[in-house]
Structure formats: C-alpha cells, structure tokens
Amino acid sequence: MTLEYGLLIIAIIMIIIRNMKINCYDRADVMTTRFHNSKRIYTKKSKYQKIEVFKDKNLGHILSIDGDVQLSEYDEINYHEMLVHVPMAYVKPTNVLIIGGGDGGTLREVCKYPDITNIVMVEIDHEVINASKRFFVNFRSAFADPRVTLKIMDAFKYLKEDNGILFDAVFIDVTDFNQSDSLFTQESIQNLKLRMASDAVLGLNFTSVGIAEPKTPVRVLNESGFGERFKHKRLFQSHQPVFTGGAYTFAFFSDSVDPLDFPSSFPVDDLELETHYYTSALHKASFVLPKRLMSD
Amino acid sequence: MTLEYGLLIIAIIMIIIRNMKINCYDRADVMTTRFHNSKRIYTKKSKYQKIEVFKDKNLGHILSIDGDVQLSEYDEINYHEMLVHVPMAYVKPTNVLIIGGGDGGTLREVCKYPDITNIVMVEIDHEVINASKRFFVNFRSAFADPRVTLKIMDAFKYLKEDNGILFDAVFIDVTDFNQSDSLFTQESIQNLKLRMASDAVLGLNFTSVGIAEPKTPVRVLNESGFGERFKHKRLFQSHQPVFTGGAYTFAFFSDSVDPLDFPSSFPVDDLELETHYYTSALHKASFVLPKRLMSD
Incomplete structure (x- = not known):
C-alpha cells in the first residue's frame, strides 16, 4: 500500500x-x-x-x-409543568382542550386535576403519539386516562366545527413551523375564541428566549395574532437546558384573567399535586422577565 | 495527478x-x-x-x-449586573473588594455606586486585564476610576495580610479551576472573613445550573466551605445563554443579612442606576429556584 x-x-x-x-x-x-x-x-x-x-x-x-x-426526558418536566400548571391556577376547568402535544407531556400534567371531566386532544400526526408511547415511558399512562378523547386531525379544521363544548382551559403545544402555520391565522384564532368559555385561559408554548434576536419576546407577543385578540397577555419563563440558549417563554392569554392577579391559594398546594419543577413561588417569579426582554 | x-x-x-x-x-x-x-x-x-x-x-x-x-459581550450584562447589584441592595458600602474579575465587568457595575470611596481589585493575572482593556470597550472606563486600587497578586496572599481595611461588600468573580483553588480553602475563607465588616455581604459567581448533575446547586452550596462559615447563604440566578445549559447561579453570603428580607426600596431605583438586565422585581424573583434545584 x-x-x-x-x-x-x-x-x-x-x-x-x-x-x-x-x-x-x-x-x-x-x-x-x-x-x-x-x-x-x-x-x-x-x-x-x-x-x-x-x-x-x-x-x-x-x-x-x-x-x-x-x-428530552431530562427537562421535559420543566416545560410541561409550567405550560399547564400556570394557566390552571386561575380556573376550575371541567373541559380542557389540548392542541398538538402529541408526545403526551402536556396531557400528563392536565390529567393531574381530578375535577376535569373532559379532555380533548387534537394532534395532526399519529406517528408522534406512536413514537412517544413507544419511547417515553413517562407519558404513556396519560393516553389511557378515560377522560381523554383523541382527535387525529388538523386543529385548524377542528376549531371550525362547533361541537357544543366550551373549553375552560386550552393548551397549545405545537412546533413553530410547517403544519402549525395555519393555527396562527386570524381565522383560526377567531374560531378558537368561539370554543372558549368567557372566563377561559389559554397557555401557548411561545418561543425560546433566543440570542441576539432582532425583537424581544414581549414585542413578538404584542405583534402576534393572539396578542391582538386577547385582553390579557403575559409571558412566563422556564429553564430548558437542552434548547439553545437555555430559557423558554410561554404565553398566557385570557379575556377575563390577568395572571398577575395571583390567586390567594394555588391548586398545586391545595390539591397537593406532585410536581418536580413548578411551585407556587416559582409561578409568581416566572412572570418577572429580565429588563432587556421586556422592551417593546 | x-x-x-x-x-x-x-x-x-x-x-x-x-x-x-x-x-x-x-x-x-x-x-x-x-x-x-x-x-x-x-x-x-x-x-x-x-x-x-x-x-x-x-x-x-x-x-x-x-x-x-x-x-460574551452579548450576555455579560446579565452576569455582572446580577453579581453586583443583588448584594449591593443590602449595604451602603464605602469599601469594596473584588477578587478576580480581571475583565472589569464586575468593577464597572461596582463603580456605579457614588458613595463608595475605595475599591480594591485583586487579580492574579495582568494579562486578563490587558486583553480586556484591548478588546472589551464596555469594561475599559472602569479601570480609570480614581477610587480603584489594582493589586496584581494571588488573592490567597492578599487576604493573609491585614491592611486595616474592613470591606462592606466583597465580590468573588473567578474561574472555578486551577489557580482559583487556593481561594476555596478553609484558611482562605477564614482570612476573608477577617477582612469583612460584621454587616458585610459577599457575592460569589457560584456555578452553572448544569445538566444531569449528581448534586443540586443548593446541595453544593450547603456542602461548600463558604456555606459552612456564613450564617446566611442563598442562591440567585441569571440567564447566561452562551453558557451550556443557559442558566447560572450566584451565591450570597452574610453573617448579618438574610437576602430574603428584601429592602423596602432598592438602590437601582433610589439612585436611578442604569441597568439593562437587573430590576428590583427581578432581584426578588431571582432567589426563587425551581423545585428540582432546591433539594438537599
């Protein structure tokens, strides 16, 4: 050679x-x-x-x-606990809608509330659920909860139909590209509002805090379609170490609830919910953004 | 070919x-x-x-x-503002000691307080200062402040000598390897305490929150030499997107001040200090750790 x-x-x-x-x-x-x-x-x-x-x-x-x-299995707890338990502190829901969230993490947290009688989950891609059930043992049990109705369809279409249900809490847990785009149109947001009770709350996986972004998350929120159509809109944060930059923001929307009017007691304490990341103290702290992220 | x-x-x-x-x-x-x-x-x-x-x-x-x-120039603001302004909210210092911090970022924030008359900075490596003065324009001016005395020496040795100064606030801003090791010995911590006023506060760049670590930051704090020798010890956090994992913890130590007894007003507001990350609301929120980081 x-x-x-x-x-x-x-x-x-x-x-x-x-x-x-x-x-x-x-x-x-x-x-x-x-x-x-x-x-x-x-x-x-x-x-x-x-x-x-x-x-x-x-x-x-x-x-x-x-x-x-x-x-990741390591830090999904941070994400799913914050997305669900923060909005849930302001309502006593019987009907809950989850859009996306095919992995089942959001569903797992929603299922912790005993007073909910009806959970509708609308996921476009059954293969996400299949992969999750197979590889993510911590999500599996939620899919077996008898209160859950799984709809494998485009949420855009689901929201168009009136099923006679008014949801008390809605969680949107979707990718921010491709097939999720139709969800963020004015038509879709308008239809979503028709499915929500007047005192309902909405939690949305908003955006990574990002690095050297041209706009702050608050500005993106204010300019977003959701931001324009709800009376109250606020960001709250979590650590997500496996995402680039390590910090993530969720958005809270409601026409009747300002999330900074904190409840006198929190379900996590009253119901003794088992959490690993979320606490009522962290709930309050999570709404305090660094100054540089707040400017419009 | x-x-x-x-x-x-x-x-x-x-x-x-x-x-x-x-x-x-x-x-x-x-x-x-x-x-x-x-x-x-x-x-x-x-x-x-x-x-x-x-x-x-x-x-x-x-x-x-x-x-x-x-x-990085992008996120050093988060780090230096939190390290300095959180401890400074509890004291009205005239003498301040900075150990390490050769880049000058901590010094820049300390210099914002007009009532300080004497700032001693002990940095072992003059080449860090040289590099910083040359490439980091935002740090440069601090070195020219007439209240600053620069000591190019091992802080371990500096703390051994009694210079007759009792410091009201101390900031430790060092790497966590190699030449910093001697600083974290019992002898060094004991000497440091001899240089501190009885109502002094100490801020330390503690550790990245990290990922899948065997011990929580709170446990590391409790087991640390500093943690054992001060009556009050607390962690507070910042976003540091360029560090792996994106979140960082600082440690607060004092024998007289529990940092959770928040002041009725904050210097950042009273003195109208210019900050880009730190606010008095964020000050309070930064002490609220996620549940999973708190266990001992």
Whole structure:
C-alpha cells in the first residue's frame, strides 16, 4: 500500500468519526447545542414530518421533529409543568382542550386535576403519539386516562366545527413551523375564541428566549395574532437546558384573567399535586422577565 | 495527478474546513455549545493560563480562559449586573473588594455606586486585564476610576495580610479551576472573613445550573466551605445563554443579612442606576429556584 492510500484512508476515517460521534443537536441561528452521548434509535417519516428519537446517556430519550429538538426526558418536566400548571391556577376547568402535544407531556400534567371531566386532544400526526408511547415511558399512562378523547386531525379544521363544548382551559403545544402555520391565522384564532368559555385561559408554548434576536419576546407577543385578540397577555419563563440558549417563554392569554392577579391559594398546594419543577413561588417569579426582554 | 491524490486533497480540505468554521465553544460534560460565526482574534499564554478572544458576528467579543468560555459581550450584562447589584441592595458600602474579575465587568457595575470611596481589585493575572482593556470597550472606563486600587497578586496572599481595611461588600468573580483553588480553602475563607465588616455581604459567581448533575446547586452550596462559615447563604440566578445549559447561579453570603428580607426600596431605583438586565422585581424573583434545584 502506498503512503497516499494510507493517508487517504486515515482522512476518511477521521471525517466519519467526527460525523458519527455527535448526532443530535438543537440549532439556533447563532449557536448550536450538541449532545455528546446521544445515539439515534428511531426514525420515521410521517405524512407531515420527520420524527426521530435519540437516546442520550445523561438526558434520556430525546424527541426531534424535522431536525429540531422538541424535548428530552431530562427537562421535559420543566416545560410541561409550567405550560399547564400556570394557566390552571386561575380556573376550575371541567373541559380542557389540548392542541398538538402529541408526545403526551402536556396531557400528563392536565390529567393531574381530578375535577376535569373532559379532555380533548387534537394532534395532526399519529406517528408522534406512536413514537412517544413507544419511547417515553413517562407519558404513556396519560393516553389511557378515560377522560381523554383523541382527535387525529388538523386543529385548524377542528376549531371550525362547533361541537357544543366550551373549553375552560386550552393548551397549545405545537412546533413553530410547517403544519402549525395555519393555527396562527386570524381565522383560526377567531374560531378558537368561539370554543372558549368567557372566563377561559389559554397557555401557548411561545418561543425560546433566543440570542441576539432582532425583537424581544414581549414585542413578538404584542405583534402576534393572539396578542391582538386577547385582553390579557403575559409571558412566563422556564429553564430548558437542552434548547439553545437555555430559557423558554410561554404565553398566557385570557379575556377575563390577568395572571398577575395571583390567586390567594394555588391548586398545586391545595390539591397537593406532585410536581418536580413548578411551585407556587416559582409561578409568581416566572412572570418577572429580565429588563432587556421586556422592551417593546 | 492520480485519483487517489485528488481524493486525499479533498478529504484534507474537508477536515480543515470543519475545524475552521467553528472555533469557539462552551463545553459541559453532557453537551457542548458551539458558536457558528466566531473567529479567534487573540491568543496569549500567560504565566497562569491561556487567554483567548473570539469575535462573533452576533455575540460580539468572547473571552475564553483555558478553553472555557468566560463571557460574551452579548450576555455579560446579565452576569455582572446580577453579581453586583443583588448584594449591593443590602449595604451602603464605602469599601469594596473584588477578587478576580480581571475583565472589569464586575468593577464597572461596582463603580456605579457614588458613595463608595475605595475599591480594591485583586487579580492574579495582568494579562486578563490587558486583553480586556484591548478588546472589551464596555469594561475599559472602569479601570480609570480614581477610587480603584489594582493589586496584581494571588488573592490567597492578599487576604493573609491585614491592611486595616474592613470591606462592606466583597465580590468573588473567578474561574472555578486551577489557580482559583487556593481561594476555596478553609484558611482562605477564614482570612476573608477577617477582612469583612460584621454587616458585610459577599457575592460569589457560584456555578452553572448544569445538566444531569449528581448534586443540586443548593446541595453544593450547603456542602461548600463558604456555606459552612456564613450564617446566611442563598442562591440567585441569571440567564447566561452562551453558557451550556443557559442558566447560572450566584451565591450570597452574610453573617448579618438574610437576602430574603428584601429592602423596602432598592438602590437601582433610589439612585436611578442604569441597568439593562437587573430590576428590583427581578432581584426578588431571582432567589426563587425551581423545585428540582432546591433539594438537599
């Protein structure tokens, strides 16, 4: 074998190793978070998107959609507890609507409230639910709750129909690209409001805090279609270490409830709900944004 | 030229490109944050450490020590404002000690208080100050403040000597490896306490919140040498998007002040200090840790 052949083989092996070792990442425009010890264990191209599951030594299973990290078993608790328990502190709902959330994490938290009698979950892609049931053991049991009605359909279409149900709490837990776009149209928001009780609350997975963004999250909120159509709109935050930048904002919307009018007692305490991230003290603190994120 | 030579050259070029494009990162055990658009513009091997400065399209200049990202111009504001203004809300200091902080960011925030008459900064490595003065325009002016005495020496040695000054506020802003180790010995902490007034406060850059760590930050605090020697110890947080995981904790120590006894008014408001991240509302919220970080 010649020297050139040897060098060539070494070079090719080096390239392969560099590309093999790290195979899951969360990408923002400014920087990328790469997971050291993750291995892809599942890939499915559904009708709507590419669903992947990675197994990471430290973070557990990671769900990725179209190459974008959606959640890890390590920090999904932060996200789902905040998205659900913050809005739920202001209502005593019997009817709850979840749009998206096919992984089941939002559903798991909603199911913790014993007074709810009816939970409708509208998820466009059954393959997300399949992947989640198979790889995310912490979400599995929620799907078996008898109060849950699963609708595999486009939420845009679901909201058009009047099913005679007025929802007391709505949670939107969707990707912010592709098939979610129709949800954020004026028509869709208008239809959503027709399905909500007058004292209902809405929680939305809003946006990563991001880095060096041209607009603050508050400005994005004020300019958003949802922001324009609800009397009260506020952002609250969580740590999401596996997302690039590490911080995430959720949006709270309501026509009757200003979330800064905190309740005198919180369901998490009154009902002794089991949580790992959320507390009533954190609930209040989560609405306090750093000054630089507040400007309009 | 043969085919093999051609392939060899292409392979080598690919390796070079992969290694060139991304040249600054923040590494944790679990994941790495890589900056897309950064370019190294300065390298200096000092007596103590390797100092590098990167220029990033979105984040501005980035300071790295021994391959570990220390700060970016984009988010140093979060860090330095929280480290300084939180402890300062409980004292009206005339004498302030800064240990480390060679970049000058902590110094810049301390200098905002007009009643301080004497600021001693003890930094072991003059090359950090040199690099900072050259590349970080936002820190430069602080070094020219006439109230500042710069001591280029090991803080361990500085604390041994009695200079007759009792400090009202102390800020420790150091790397958590190598030459900082001697600072965290019982002897050093004991000497530090001898230099502090009885009603003094101490702010320490504590630790990244981290990911999948074996111990919570609160447990690390309770087991730390500082934690054992002060009556009051509390953690407070900031967003640091360029650090892996995105969240950081500072520690507050005092023998006389419990930081949860918030002042009735805050210097940032009373003195109309200019801040971009810190507010008195955020001050209070920053002490509320997520439940999972609190367990001992």
